[in-house]
Amino acid sequence: xxxxxxxxxxxxxxxxxxxxxxxxxxxxxxxxxxxxxxxxxxxxxxxxxxxxxxxxxxxxxxxxxxxxxxxxxxxxxxxxxxxxxxxxxxxxxxxxxxxxxxxxxxxxxxxxxxxxxxxxxxxxxxxxxxxxxxxxxxxxxxxxxxxxxxxxxxxxxxxxxxxxxxxxxxxxxxxxxxxxxxxxxxxxxxxxxxxxxxxxxxxxxxxxxxxxxxxxxxxxxxxxxxxxxxxxxxxxxxxxxxxxxxxxxxxxxxxxxxxxxxxxxxxxxxxxxxxxxxxxxxxxxxxxxxxxxxxxxxxxxxxxxxxxxxxxxxxxxxxxxxxxxxxxxxxxxxxxxxxxxxxxxxxxxxxxxxxxxxxxxxxxxxxxxxxxxxxxxxxxxxxxxxxxxxxxxxxxxxxxxxxxxxxxxxxxxxxxxxxxxxxxxxxxxxxxxxxxxxxxxxxxxxxxxxxxxxxxxxxxxxxxxxxxxxxxxxxxxxxxxxxxxxxxxxxxxxxxxxxxxxx
Numbered sequence: 345x346x347x348x349x350x351x352x353x354x355x356x357x358x359x360x361x362x363x364x365x366x367x368x369x370x371x372x373x374x375x376x377x378x379x380x381x382x383x384x385x386x387x388x389x390x391x392x393x394x395x396x397x398x399x400x401x402x403x404x405x406x407x408x409x410x411x412x413x414x415x416x417x418x419x420x421x422x423x424x425x426x427x428x429x430x431x432x433x434x435x436x437x438x439x440x441x442x443x444x445x446x447x448x449x450x451x452x453x454x455x456x457x458x459x460x461x462x463x464x465x466x467x468x469x470x471x472x473x474x475x476x477x478x479x480x481x482x483x484x485x486x487x488x489x490x491x492x493x494x495x496x497x498x499x500x501x502x503x504x505x506x507x508x509x510x511x512x513x514x515x516x517x518x519x520x521x522x523x524x525x526x527x528x529x530x531x532x533x534x535x536x537x538x539x540x541x542x543x544x545x546x547x548x549x550x551x552x553x554x555x556x557x558x559x560x561x562x563x564x565x566x567x568x569x570x571x572x573x574x575x576x577x578x579x580x581x582x583x584x585x586x587x588x589x590x591x592x593x594x595x596x597x598x599x600x601x602x603x604x605x606x607x608x609x610x611x612x613x614x615x616x617x618x619x620x621x622x623x624x625x626x627x628x629x630x631x632x633x634x635x636x637x638x639x640x641x642x643x644x645x646x647x648x649x650x651x652x653x654x655x656x657x658x659x660x661x662x663x664x665x666x667x668x669x670x671x672x673x674x675x676x677x678x679x680x681x682x683x684x685x686x687x688x689x690x691x692x693x694x695x696x697x698x699x700x701x702x703x704x705x706x707x708x709x710x711x712x713x714x715x716x717x718x719x720x721x722x723x724x725x726x727x728x729x730x731x732x733x734x735x736x737x738x739x740x741x742x743x744x745x746x747x748x749x750x751x752x753x754x755x756x757x758x759x760x761x762x763x764x765x766x767x768x769x770x771x772x773x774x775x776x777x778x779x780x781x782x783x784x785x786x787x788x789x790x791x792x793x794x795x796x797x798x799x800x801x802x803x804x805x806x807x808x809x810x811x812x813x814x815x816x817x818x819x820x821x822x823x824x825x826x827x828x829x830x831x832x833x834x835x836x837x838x839x840x841x842x843x844x845x846x847x
Contacts, residue, residue, distance in 0.1 A: 358626030365651025390637025516612025
């Protein structure tokens with residue numbers, strides 16, 4: 345096995361997205377998973393606008409917007425009364441895509457299809473057992489033999505073998521002992537563009553519409569005293585009982601049970617995202633409450649951030665030190681997600697009378713205010729994620745009065761013109777490539793970028809809105825550099841990439 349190969353352990357959304365990004369950049373990739381084949385159960389549901397953007401840049405969004413359930417609002421009931429209607433489908437200046445409810449299995453299927461088009465298939469039934477690294481690569485033992493790779497990335501979930509092999513700690517706590525889930529086909533008298541939540545004292549149940557005729561996800565904390573071994577019938581009985589008692593849906597009938605599950609809600613964050621030639625992403629690096637639908641999307645963000653950096657290092661285009669910026673940029677994002685989802689979980693579940701009083705009389709009524717709704721919606725969209733404080737941005741900020749994004753910020757999907765004059769979108773030109781947005785006459789800037797990043801890896805674009813400053817945009821849609829001087833651009837590339845050049 346060529347040691348320039350990247351071995352990805354885990355064929356969930358994070359591992360598949362990472363593999364797609366690497367393959368699009370021309371990197372040899374293997375994806376192994378211990379499961380005998382693709383999962384067909386829904387698991388994670390929420391695809392936030394940021395997650396849709398990532399899939400779009402990777403060429404894997406496909407028909408997911410058409411197959412999903414577009415959610416317009418979250419209605420929260422307290423003691424049976426609808427006290428808050430949180431509008432989450434409205435367009436804002438920042439958010440122009442809707443949030444989507446779509447099965448994780450569907451997201452994975454589109455990513456596998458894209459990966460196959462790039463020439464790589466998932467190797468099912470191959471569990472990673474051990475991994476040992478040296479300065480040149482990683483020796484890996486799988487269930488069916490040994491292999492060697494230049495890099496190993498663990499996207500193998502909360503119980504990651506890769507993380508354990510790397511000796512990386514995974515500290516954290518349990519937030520809720522037991523949660524119940526069921527995907528059912530049922531005739532619920534509820535709007536299909538709405539997530540409905542009912543709160544009463546320490547009881548809570550949520551109903552989420554899913555794609556398919558009368559398909560719903562039901563979710564609630566397990567009843568007090570429920571044991572560890574809760575069977576599917578008991579899960580369904582508990583959830584339907586709460587629908588009748590807490591939601592007042594006495595006539596609701598479940599015609600078919602598609603899937604049930606129980607789980608504990610943990611809050612854990614890996615102490616490091618990299619140890620030598622072994623890296624982590626997704627649930628292998630961070631797990632948190634599902635409240636807010638951030639998990640799948642945070643993993644996709646990890647994958648896109650790591651893909652372009654690892655591709656540069658693997659091709660000799662950058663020094664290994666660039667990989668340290670992956671942790672520096674993404675671990676603070678995960679930490680903030682852990683904090684916000686943990687706070688939301690404690691507030692919604694309301695384990696104590698004071699917590700329930702704040703929830704019912706302060707937090708829920710506040711959700712009716714337009715400003716609060718916009719802040720919640722834009723925060724949950726993940727489009728505000730940025731890296732201004734990361735190691736790739738310091739010392740590069742333009743004057744505060746300079747309009748437009750600053751280094752580290754996400755760059756909107758601007759209309760641009762290609763070199764041949766045809767119209768395009770910025771994000772459509774990214775994925776595995778960088779983009780230099782500059783006036784058409786600034787071929788000197790284009791030459792510098794292409795000299796260091798590669799001819800095929802750099803799209804030269806002219807923004808339709810004009811402007812004098814050039815923007816160098818990273819493959820993940822964040823601003824790398826802004827300015828007008830070729831010498832300054834060359835110095836920035838030298839600082840970030842070292843003396844490497846893409847082969």
